[in-house]
Every structure is written in C-alpha cells, then in structure tokens.
C-alpha cells in the first residue's frame with residue numbers, strides 16, 4: 001500500500017501528543033508513505049510556530065527517514081496553479097502521476113469527486129486490518145513499485161551528474177565499474193552502452209572477425225548471435241540442456257573446427273551454464289570464453305560468480321534485467337589487464353590519445369546518467385535477488401501443493417545460485433492457450449524465446465534447418481515465463497497458480 005501523506009495530515013500528526021499510528025505504520029514499512037517535496041518547508045514553518053526549532057528538526061528528520069519524498073517539477077506547480085485549489089491539485093496530481101493507492105488527510109471531504117482514494121487516519125488503519133485487496137491483475141514487471149525504495153537515491157545521483165555538467169564517462173562511471181567488478185569478483189569492468197554492445201566489444205577485443213567461428217546456443221536473445229554475425233564471424237550452434245536451457249557441454253567438442261575462436265555460454269534466465277566442462281574444453285583448445293551474463297548478475301556457479309569465469313563477462317542493465325537502469329546500459333568484466341586496456345580503447349573509437357586512432361572501435365560508452373542510476377540501485381540488488389529467489393520457491397511450493405507437477409515442469413536450481421531473472425515453467429502442448437487464458441485473467445506472461453536463432457530469417461544463410469537442435473525447438477514451444485519480480489506479493493502468486501490450475505485441471 002502506497003499512500004501520500006498530505007501536509008494537513010502531517011501537521012496534525014506531528015502536533016498531537018505521542019506517536020501517530022499511521023506514521024508508526026510507515027516506520028514499520030507496513031505502509032509505503034510518501035510526502036510532497038513542497039510539504040517539507042511548509043511543515044517546518046508550521047511546527048516552528050508552536051515549538052522550539054531544535055525540536056522541529058529531529059521531527060522532520062524522522063519523517064525523512066521513514067517516508068519517500070515525492071519529487072515535483074515546475075510544470076507540476078504551473079498545472080496546479082491553473083486549477084481551483086492549488087494544494088489539493090498538487091496532492092491529487094502527484095497521487096495519479098506516481099500511481100499511488102491514495103492519500104491520507106484529516107479533511108477527506110475536500111477530496112470528494114477528485115477520483116482519488118482519500119482516507120482519514122482511522123480509515124487507513126481499518127483498511128490495513130481488513131487485509132490486502134483481492135488480486136485482480138499481475139503485471140510481468142512493475143518498475144514504479146520500486147520507486148519508494150530507490151527514487152530519492154536515484155534522483156540525487158542523477159542531479160549530481162546534471163549539476164556537474166559532465167555527461168560523458170567521468171567519476172560516476174568509474175565508480176560503478178569498480179563496484180560491479182567487485183560485486184562480480186572480477187578485477188576490472190568497463191561500462192558500455194548496452195548488453196548487446198558488451199558482447200560486440202568483447203568479441204572485438206578478442207580479435208574475432210571474418211573467417212572465424214564462434215560457438216553458442218540457438219536458445220537465447222537475438223543479441224548473442226547478432227553480435228557474432230556483426231563481427232563478420234560465423235555463429236555455430238550447439239543444442240541446450242533441457243533442464244537448465246543452457247549450453248550442453250557434451251555436444252560442444254564435436255562443433256569445434258580449425259576456425260573456432262570463441263565460445264559464448266549464456267546464463268539464461270539467471271542460472272549459470274555448466275562452466276567447468278566448457279572451460280576445460282576451451283582451455284585445451286585455446287578458445288576465448290565470453291560469458292553472456294546479461295540475465296545473470298549475482299548468479300554463481302560452484303562459488304564463482306557469473307561474469308568472472310571466462311575471459312570476458314557481458315552484463316546488461318536493460319530495465320527488465322535484475323539490475324536495470326532507466327534506459328540502455330551494459331558492462332564488460334575481465335580479469336586481464338591487457339583485455340581491460342583494449343576494451344577501454346575500443347569503447348572510444350579505438351583511441352587512447354584523443355583524435356589519434358590505433359584501431360577501429362566505436363562509441364560504446366556507458367551514459368553517465370545511467371551509471372548514476374545503476375549505482376544508486378546496486379545497493380538493493382542483493383535484497384531484490386533474495387526476494388526473487390523467495391518468489392521462485394513460493395511458486396514451486398504452490399505448484400507442488402496444488403498437485404500440478406504432472407502437468408507442468410518447473411525450474412530446477414542445478415547450480416547455486418540461480419537469480420531468477422525469469423521463472424520459466426514448461427507446458428506441453430497447450431502453452432499458447434494457457435498464455436491466452438492467463439491474459440484473460442489479467443496475468444501477464446512471456447515466451448523467452450518463441451523462435452530459436454537457427455530458424456530466424458536473418459540467419460537463413462547459415463544453412464540450419466528445423467530439427468537441427470531438438471531440445472531448443474521443444475523448449476521454444478513449451479517455455480512460459482511467469483511474473484517473479486521482487487515486489488510481487490504472495491497473494492498475486494497464489495492467484496497466478498490458482499489460475500493455471502483452473503486451466504489445466
């Protein structure tokens with residue numbers, strides 16, 4: 001429950017004797033409380049009328065510790081000045097813009113006919129006691145639900161960049177690179193423009209080009225294979241393991257030719273590929289290993305972190321990934337100083353000294369504003385990963401307790417730890433009908449990915465045919481990703497499982 005605490009409510013709560021129940025609920029995080037930025041100096045001035053300034057400061061500090069501050073722009077003020085009641089309009093438009101559940105006020109009557117839920121403090125407590133409202137829809141991902149936690153930190157970091165006027169690389173990018181290197185147990189990290197560019201620049205740094213072959217699986221997002229093709233090298237596919245959806249190392253050796261230069265294992269959905277046998281083959285044959293860890297930040301394999309096992313690790317901060325920016329961004333990790341230097345040069349048009357170009361690179365820079373956003377969010381990544389794992393376990397328990405295991409397949413954690421960027425179930429035969437049925441129940445699901453890469457139009461010239469990679473083709477017809485984002489509520493998960501049961505039984 002996310003509520004805006006209006007200035008009138010806050011003044012009355014802070015003026016009353018003892019602790020206020022609603023503020024106490026906000027302190028305990030049972031309600032996510034917001035206050036308008038414009039309320040703060042108003043409150044300060046009001047409280048100073050009745051008490052010492054030295055007593056007002058700690059009261060405001062406590063508010064700021066428990067509530068998130070809802071940012072307002074000049075436009076917001078101008079729009080509200082065009083309405084009948086300036087302060088009512090400020091509050092109502094903020095509730096709408098941030099899709100909050102409503103507002104808390106001691107003057108509910110002035111919000112009549114405003115089309116927002118306006119509650120007095122007693123009604124808030126009653127609503128909380130009555131329990132959560134019935135789940136009626138489940139989105140695949142709900143980024144604004146994280147704003148109460150992150151928005152003020154993100155805003156602060158972004159304003160630091162804006163105030164400095166320094167938008168290209170700089171200390172914020174370096175700081176994020178150091179933090180990601182440390183988080184992924186790599187020596188170095190280079191911020192780049194996207195996960196796709198992370199793959200492309202890693203291939204370029206490895207010197208991959210025309211005449212080379214790079215081995216990967218056809219069950220991945222297009223970017224893995226597209227990046228190989230863009231270097232002029234030839235993508236060579238191996239089939240997946242049906243349990244992990246990742247590269248099956250048993251089929252790897254037979255795909256290696258004299259032209260093979262690199263292997264790109266993908267840690268799909270957040271679980272690492274079986275890296276030991278892959279690394280062993282690569283070492284024996286002198287091949288470069290580039291991990292596509294776009295979906296797997298924080299994932300581990302036998303105590304080693306995703307992105308730190310191969311020569312290069314490629315990460316994406318696309319908004320749907322476990323650590324998402326407010327736009328496109330990516331990162332390459334490496335533990336080789338030589339590779340690190342090469343990546344940094346390739347990122348800025350192949351130049352070490354400005355306007356002198358030693359190799360052909362590109363503009364692959366990580367945007368400084370994105371780096372600021374991602375730095376602010378990184379603090380929460382472990383907590384979010386924990387919640388994703390809890391949600392995954394809850395689904396699995398629900399499917400078991402509803403006796404659905406004979407009808408569907410659930411994800412298995414083969415290597416601790418899976419970070420569940422996606423929780424993917426398998427449904428034989430009627431996956432697409434189930435997807436439609438769930439959509440009718442306002443439950444969003446997604447298919448990652450419906451058409452394997454060897455069957456894509458743009459790769460026809462590779463000469464692959466249907467039937468070449470049977471495990472991949474079966475998975476593409478059966479896989480269905482359910483919502484698993486950290487803020488997903490247990491009731492929503494129950495609603496999803498009940499709805500699946502309704503369809504299947």
Ligand SMILES: *Cc1c(COP(=O)(O)O)cnc(C)c1O
Pocket residue numbers: 194195196197220221223224266292294295315316317318328329330
């Ligand atoms: C998201 C993703 C990418 C590409 O990342 P972008 O930041 O969207 O360019 C590459 N590989 C996989 C497996 C992905 O999921």
